[in-house]
Amino acid sequence: MSERLFQVAAAPFEAARRVAILPAGHRARRLHGHSFIARVRAEIPPGWAACPGGEVDALAAALGECVARLDYRDLNEHLPVPTDENLARWLRDALGVPGLASVGIQSTREQGADLDGGDHVHVWRRFRFEAAHWLPRVAADHQCGRLHGHGFEVILHADQDLAGDDMGIDYDRLAALWAPLHDELHQACLNDIPGLENPTSELLARWLWQRLKPQLPALSWVSVYETATAGCHYDGERFRIWKELRFEAALQLKRAPTGDPRRRWHGHSYLLRLHLTAPLDEVLGWTVDYGDVKALFQPVYQRLDHHPLNALPYLGDADPVGLAAWIREQAAAALPQLERLDLHQTPGCGVLLSWGEGGPALPL
Secondary structure (H helix, E strand, C coil): CCCEEEEEEEEEEEEEECCCCCCCCCHHHCCEEEEEEEEEEECCCCCCCCCCCCHHHHHHHHHHHHHCCCCCEEHHHCCCCCCHHHHHHHHHHHHCCCCEEEEEEEEECCEEEEEECCCCEEEEEEEEEEEEECCCCCCCCCHHHCCEEEEEEEEEEEEHHHCCCCCCCCHHHHHHHHHHHHHHHCCEEHHHCCCCCCCCHHHHHHHHHHHHCCCCCCEEEEEEEEECCEEEEECCCCEEEEEEEEEEEEECCCCCCCCCHHHCCEEEEEEEEEEEECCCCCCCCCCCCHHHHHHHHHHHHHHHCCEEHHHCCCCCCCCHHHHHHHHHHHHCCCCCCEEEEEEEEECCEEEEEECCCCCCCCCC
16 A cells, blocks of 8 residues: 655635637526636645645645636636636646646536646536435444435536547536436435435445446546535445544644744644545445444544644644644554545645545545
């Protein structure tokens, strides 16, 4: 297993655009606007930031300066066809950050495009449906064995290089493919649908994949959000689940330069996402119970939440890189299926530490 460490950052901007290459009558041919979010992932080399531990802040500052050139502008003045994909290319070329691994442009909450360093593009679109379910094979006292419901969200990811035609994959095509599935799933009891008699997140993701892949060979993975904090990715072969947690903590960046405010005690509302890969339990229909993940991680969580991070034993410094490595080490024994964690100290800004071999390549 090879460990990889990325710094990640996000920055919003407001802009208008026209996309004239779209068919006549398409709404996006008119001048219109979006609240965009730009996201980047980079393997920052040592010494690039002003101080060790300052890489995330430096990446966020560089991204913010770059998108300021687009903020409250007509994007057609910067590039002739300002699609999300082309905006990602513009941002990659303009950013000038070493080790840049991927750039994403999210034009609405429901859609975006991710571009890697090899000019490889994935487009994605998010959908939602409201449904009931229960899990018939869990223990008698398990809460998921009772009839209950969720506002499920599904993200479909498509690989433009596998589109097989000059038009590629656009958001409208993803929406058209989703429409009959929405009609089948929305305001239904999932257990009543053939193939979903045991509707775990994993089996729902696989069911969707099997329905969509023959129609969309470019489909690269399906993401199912059962709740806002838990879900599953499926790429046709492997499952990866995630569980999100938030904690409040204080820290000092002791290696920051003299006079830098980060040397003082300050704090963050951290978002931590734990990613786990395991074989599917063919009886229960899941890989790992989300509730078990939370319970097994609880001893580590209790040492993080509402504490000064610099006081943690064996933690060299409380910067995002050091803290992510510490969390990995502390959780390894209880959660051997853990293969990646995302730690954000501010929205969209933090680190991604990955050491697993399996599972789909995840979006930004």
